Amino acid sequence: MQRLKLILRNALRHKLRSALTVVGIVIATLAFGFLQTVVKAWYAGANAASNTTLITRNAVSLVFPLPLSYAAKIRAIDGVERVAWANWFGGVYQAPKNFFPQLAVSGESYLEIYTDFVLPPEQHKAFLRDRKGAIIGRKLADQYHFRIGDVIPLRGTIFPGQWDFVVRGIYDGRTPSTVTTQMFFHWDYLNETLLKTTPRRANQVGVYVVQIARADQAPEVSAAIDATFKNSLAETLTETEKAFQLSFVSMSDAIVVAIRLVSYVVILIIMAVMANTMAMSARERLSEYATLKALGFGPLFVGSLIVGESLLLSGAGGLLGIALLYPAAVAFAARMGTLFPVFEVAPLTVLMQAAAAIAVGVVAAIAPAVRAIRVNIVDGLRSVA
Known part of the structure; x- marks a missing residue:
């Protein structure tokens, strides 16, 4: 003392x-x-990635799409449990500074893989029913004061034009590391519009999201997917979700x-x-x-x-x-x-x-x-x- x-x-x-x-x-x-x-x-993003989720993209570059027909072939590969797909939209909300990620996703199949997005059942159903419906993260909703039923107008950059989406759901994260700053809408709505305006860009997918049963199957399933499309017009590169996220961090x-x-x-x-x-x-x-x-x-x-x-x-x-x-x-x-x-x-x-x-x-x-x-x-x- x-x-x-x-x-x-x-x-x-x-x-x-x-x-x-x-x-x-x-x-x-x-x-x-x-x-x-x-x-x-x-x-x-990389740390929160699932060990049982693979990302399949074009082997040349992420900017080149893949045919929609690949989905059925990937689903048929041993070890694959679910297949979903998504396109980066890249729209602008009101002003260029108002940037937030927007993804056109394959609806129910995408949400079944990403179970960390917690959405009330009634909002989940409302999103699936509305072709122009969208779901947004809690943090994004709080930042821009979006509410259920609001219309979000986006000016397309990758996909030109004026696009309007209706907020049908606001999701929360299952864990603190879940990203809640994204917006998801129906890939079908994007594709139907492209079929009318620019048909040559329709029926194309940015990335495939593949869910497998066990993490130790990742190398085997990844190799099988890439072998399936070897020597095709659009060869693929399949990697774990964590590796995919780290590729952006490495830049x-x-x-x-x-x-x-x-x-x-x-x-x-x-x-x-x-x-x-x-x-x-x-x-x-x-x-x-x-x-x-x-x-x-x-x-x-x-x-x-x-x-x-x-x-x-x-x-x-x-x-x-x-x-x-x-x-x-x-x-x-x-x-x-x-x-x-x-x-x-x-x-x-x-x-x-x-x-x-x-x-x-x-x-x-x-x-x-x-x-x-x-x-x-x-x-x-x-x-x-």
Whole structure:
């Protein structure tokens, strides 16, 4: 207890210096946690991908479609349980800045695969009955204040023209990692319109979504699907949903790496600042440490005072940084809208913040503690505080 009192008094001896040090640690741990959360949000789609879902696309590029006739052939392959399909729509709502993902999907078969989209039964039925019906995620509905029955006008880019969709359902996520910033509408409605306007673009699919029974079947089923369409006019590339999502993330690998590096650099900088603070404090108290030794206190007791003070300051700053991360993440997610569909602070991120704060406190105290432990009593008493 006496040791704790000494540590607390030492920490509060220079209140301004201690306060500035704590503020620096708060900013550093907050920035570290925030940047790590950004990185995790970047990988949110891939991390939430199912191990029993495969994506089949054109082997040349995602921009080239596949024939609708492939659906029956894929469904006939051993190990395949369900087949659905989707087209990226890419429409604009009111202004180009109002971007959110829109997918034309194969109705019931698509929703049967993605069971993480929780939709009330009556809304589910209303969507299936209405050819122009659409379902949207809760976060998207909250951002644009969409309600059931609202008409969403979209200006087509990939599929030109004015398209109107009626909100028939608002889905929630089964888990916090479920993306609720998307809009889904009937692929049949898109296809029927294309048959009238541009028939050569009709009966074509962007990707096939294939559900298999077991995750260990993925390599075998993927190879079988691609072998089925080998040497055809539209060869396929089948991969797991996670690999498909990671292919998009890999396009921005340099940004992700830079964010990671910056987060660690921030911790290194505050570690240097903290080390300087503790070195100044220890240098000012050499005579006090020498006096403690003269009174019979051992070197470890003296060293523990410095380590304890350093951990106290870094711990206080770390706790405040962790506490501030949650409201900061909520505010950032609200500001970014659909840019980051999932932006939540993970428990691992909090543990990394706490570990970083402890590491700063320990490393910053090593050199001053060693110096205090080794100080000669006579030389220490001669020093001027």
